[in-house]
Amino acid sequence: MAKDSSAEIAVKLEGLRQSFRQKAVRDLDQLDEFLARMAERGLGQEDQHAIIKTMYHLLHRLAGSAGTFGLGILGSEARKLEQSLKPLIESDQGVGLVPNGGPCVEDILTPDFFHRARQLRTMLSQPQSTFRERAGDAATEPVVPPLEAAIAVYLCDLPEAVGVFLKHTLTNHGFTVERVDVSDLLNLSGEVCAGAFAVITREESVASISSTLQLLKRQYGISSPPLICTGNHNDFDRRYSLADLGADALFSEPLDVPLLADRIERLINERSKAIPGRVLILDDDEDLARHYQLVLQEAGFDVHAISDPEEVLLALAECRPDIMLLDVRMGHYSGVTVAKLIRFEPQWLSLPIIYLSSEKDRSVQLEALAQGGDEFMTKPVSDDYLVRAVQVRCYRARQLNQLVIRDSLTSLLKHSVIKQEIEKEHARCLRMGHVSTVAMIDLDHFKQVNDRYGHRTGDHVIKALANLLRHRLRSTDVIGRYGGEEFAVVLPECTSNMAIEVLGKVCDGFSEILFTTSEGEISVTLSAGVAELNAFKSANDALNAADQALYWRKKAGRDGVTAWHPQS
Ligand SMILES: Nc1nc2c(ncn2[C@@H]2O[C@H](COP(=O)(O)OP(=O)(O)OP(=O)(O)O)[C@@H](O)[C@H]2O)c(=O)[nH]1
Numbered sequence: 101m102a103k104d105s106s107a108e109i110a111v112k113l114e115g116l117r118q119s120f121r122q123k124a125v126r127d128l129d130q131l132d133e134f135l136a137r138m139a140e141r142g143l144g145q146e147d148q149h150a151i152i153k154t155m156y157h158l159l160h161r162l163a164g165s166a167g168t169f170g171l172g173i174l175g176s177e178a179r180k181l182e183q184s185l186k187p188l189i190e191s192d193q194g195v196g197l198v199p200n201g202g203p204c205v206e207d208i209l210t211p212d213f214f215h216r217a218r219q220l221r222t223m224l225s226q227p228q229s230t231f232r233e234r235a236g237d238a239a240t241e242p243v244v245p246p247l248e249a250a251i252a253v254y255l256c257d258l259p260e261a262v263g264v265f266l267k268h269t270l271t272n273h274g275f276t277v278e279r280v281d282v283s284d285l286l287n288l289s290g291e292v293c294a295g296a297f298a299v300i301t302r303e304e305s306v307a308s309i310s311s312t313l314q315l316l317k318r319q320y321g322i323s324s325p326p327l328i329c330t331g332n333h334n335d336f337d338r339r340y341s342l343a344d345l346g347a348d349a350l351f352s353e354p355l356d357v358p359l360l361a362d363r364i365e366r367l368i369n370e371r372s373k374a375i376p377g378r379v380l381i382l383d384d385d386e387d388l389a390r391h392y393q394l395v396l397q398e399a400g401f402d403v404h405a406i407s408d409p410e411e412v413l414l415a416l417a418e419c420r421p422d423i424m425l426l427d428v429r430m431g432h433y434s435g436v437t438v439a440k441l442i443r444f445e446p447q448w449l450s451l452p453i454i455y456l457s458s459e460k461d462r463s464v465q466l467e468a469l470a471q472g473g474d475e476f477m478t479k480p481v482s483d484d485y486l487v488r489a490v491q492v493r494c495y496r497a498r499q500l501n502q503l504v505i506r507d508s509l510t511s512l513l514k515h516s517v518i519k520q521e522i523e524k525e526h527a528r529c530l531r532m533g534h535v536s537t538v539a540m541i542d543l544d545h546f547k548q549v550n551d552r553y554g555h556r557t558g559d560h561v562i563k564a565l566a567n568l569l570r571h572r573l574r575s576t577d578v579i580g581r582y583g584g585e586e587f588a589v590v591l592p593e594c595t596s597n598m599a600i601e602v603l604g605k606v607c608d609g610f611s612e613i614l615f616t617t618s619e620g621e622i623s624v625t626l627s628a629g630v631a632e633l634n635a636f637k638s639a640n641d642a643l644n645a646a647d648q649a650l651y652w653r654k655k656a657g658r659d660g661v662t663a664w665h666p667q668s
Pocket residue numbers: 509542543544545546547548550554555556557558559562583584585654658
């Protein structure tokens with residue numbers, strides 16, 4: 101679904117504010133009716149209790165949401181009235197004289213209470229501070245390239261031979277490579293700059309290129325692209341001055357291209373860490389949930405908002421959020437119990453859950469945290485605070501999650517995670533009726549590489565293949581490190597013939613990569629077996645079939661791709 105522009109989001113937020121105002125008018129009409137009934141003589145205790153409880157919830161709702169919709173004064177006055185009613189709600193009998201000498205209705209519903217409650221209506225039209233403070237920030241926030249964007253590498257001011265060599269070899273690693281000069285860099289468009297790119301230059305040009313990149317950074321509000329230089333200086337002073345001038349890495353000649361490719365990848369990924377994440381919001385107040393959703397979407401988050409607690413497990417499975425914002429009081433459902441229910445599922449044990457609540461009582465908050473949530477954000481939450489708080493928590497959650505689900509050498513998904521992904525796609529293609537393919541990929545004669553050139557070289561080869569797969573496959577394909585030198589890939593909505601073509605190109609590209617070893621340069625090949633997921637009853641059967649096809653490929657001479665087929 102296309103994302104809304106800032107202008108569209110602003111229009112929608114204004115619509116929500118208007119709709120909140122109309123609802124608040126209705127709420128206040130209702131409050132007036134309740135006040136009138138409470139003033140009646142001869143009202144039974146049960147009726148009084150029911151009315152006070154409803155008034156309390158109505159005031160609680162207003163207190164938690166009015167500030168978000170630009171009615172902060174109304175919200176804080178509603179909060180005070182809500183707090184006055186609280187002792188009646190908490191007392192054993194709910195209302196009336198409490199045996200232990202607790203409050204009685206007359207102590208709390210004083211003429212002053214009635215007067216203040218009736219005054220709430222006037223606050224609908226008072227000019228008040230808005231919680232939407234961050235409008236001015238948006239233009240200055242750095243534009244961060246999306247994680248899956250193809251990485252462009254600009255070779256700038258390099259000697260002819262080095263430029264030609266790097267263009268060829270880095271293209272084999274899956275980068276889009278161009279040779280340019282400083283003026284070409286200066287003319288890069290905003291669109292290109294918003295994508296992921298790195299610059300490689302010689303050390304003598306670092307100063308001028310670094311200042312050009314700073315200009316682009318200021319002009320387009322991008323984060324600094326990685327600047328890598330080539331050179332042969334080993335002395336501290338020279339290295340210090342290169343770092344000071346803005347270089348992010350120094351590579352000595354002769355260049356070790358797989359290492360260089362790996363460094364480009366890492367530097368780009370480091371800069372991508374500021375990418376906002378996925379957020380699931382559950383708040384039974386639909387307008388409030390929608391407001392939070394729009395504000396976070398405007399800040400670049402991928403947000404899913406629901407209002408019905410019964411949808412939570414389905415929404416979690418679909419959205420797979422980095423964090424969840426959870427309302428505490430949702431009609432007859434409690435957010436605290438919903439958090440406990442979410443933790444029944446092992447996969448959500450580590451999901452950070454942040455309660456959004458008007459509850460200010462620390463002991464109640466602590467009790468709720470003990471039941472399954474991680475943090476409290478007290479309503480009303482300003483837009484600015486919401487965005488920043490969610491940014492920090494998403495970033496941390498993503499970092500922790502990466503450690504848990506990704507292999508440290510290649511940053512690809514770990515064995516158990518890729519297996520789950522294969523199962524998910526198998527279920528999806530049976531449900532949707534499309535064709536998807538699973539591939540098993542294995543490096544050829546890899547034991548010899550390790551034995552002859554050492555494990556360090558072996559590790560470079562594994563990393564280079566991981567990087568190449570990341571670049572050459574679609575962002576929707578899922579790649580995992582299945583075992584030591586074995587990889588598994590899920591290619592959704594892709595037939596085995598299409599997979600043979602794509603992976604054939606990966607085979608060709610990989611065999612052209614040269615690895616520097618103590619005995620000179622070497623190349624390594626790979627073999628792959630593919631099988632269509634929907635041809636099998638289970639994901640495991642499909643995986644075994646891909647493994648079988650890989651075995652056939654190895655037998656047939658390696659260096660290529662073979663599809664599984666039924667044997668006669
Ligand atoms: N450097 C390195 N080597 C690894 C890693 N994981 C597994 N290996 C090595 O990968 C090699 C796999 O060797 P084999 O399974 O015999 O297969 P092969 O030599 O590739 O032979 P074929 O698959 O038949 O082409 C073993 O030497 C493992 O030690 C790793 O993380 N780093």
